[in-house]
Every structure is written in C-alpha cells, then in structure tokens.
Amino acid sequence: MAIQRKLAEHRQAHGFAPKVRIGVHASEATQVAQNLPGKGVHEAARIAALGEGGQVLASHVTAAGSRYQASDPRTVTLKGIAEPLEIVSIKLALTRRRSGSRLR
Numbered sequence: 001m002a003i004q005r006k007l008a009e010h011r012q013a014h015g016f017a018p019k020v021r022i023g024v025h026a027s028e029a030t031q032v033a034q035n036l037p038g039k040g041v042h043e044a045a046r047i048a049a050l051g052e053g054g055q056v057l058a059s060h061v062t063a064a065g066s067r068y069q070a071s072d073p074r075t076v077t078l079k080g081i082a083e084p085l086e087i088v089s090i091k092l093a094l095t096r097r098r099s100g101s102r103l104r
Contacts, residue, residue, distance in 0.1 A: 019053020
C-alpha cells in the first residue's frame with residue numbers, strides 16, 4: 001500500500017507517475033541460490049497480472065485479517081494453476097490533509 005500511496009503522492013505533486021499493479025500472495029517458497037522458485041511466486045505474479053494500474057490484488061487467504069479494507073472475494077482461474085483461487089481488491093484510502101499538499 002505504501003508503494004501505491006507514494007505513486008499517488010508523486011502523481012499529485014508532479015502530474016505523472018506510472019500506474020503499477022501489485023499482486024500479493026503468501027505461500028511457501030524454496031530458496032535456490034538467489035532465486036525463489038515455487039508455485040506461490042507464480043500465483044502472486046498471476047494475481048498481479050489480473051489487476052489494473054494503481055490496483056492492489058491479493059489472494060483472499062493472504063488478505064484475511066489484514067488492516068486494509070478489501071472487496072468481497074471473487075474466484076478466478078490463474079493461467080497455469082489447476083485450482084481456482086479467491087482474490088480480493090485492496091482498497092487504497094487516499095485522503096487529503098488540510099494543507100492539500102499531501103495524500104495519506
């Protein structure tokens with residue numbers, strides 16, 4: 001969420017920042033040298049690919065109990081993953097401070 005907030009602040013202050021989509025998924029991974037191969041890494045990438053610029057998507061199990069507000073879960077089929085997965089969209093709360101110069 002901090003990444004999306006910083007980008008929104010930059011967009012507000014400078015008129016441009018790239019629209020980045022983020023996917024979040026917690027899963028076990030095995031470290032091999034400098035790499036982290038595993039199904040969970042692919043699932044997170046596929047979740048991100050479903051998003052639009054400026055959006056944060058997460059697997060429902062990863063977002064459950066989070067301090068962030070999320071949409072209702074929806075079931076998706078991810079490319080190369082046999083079983084469907086429930087995902088949510090994390091709501092990014094951008095509020096203006098009274099000075100109007102900073103977003104939180």
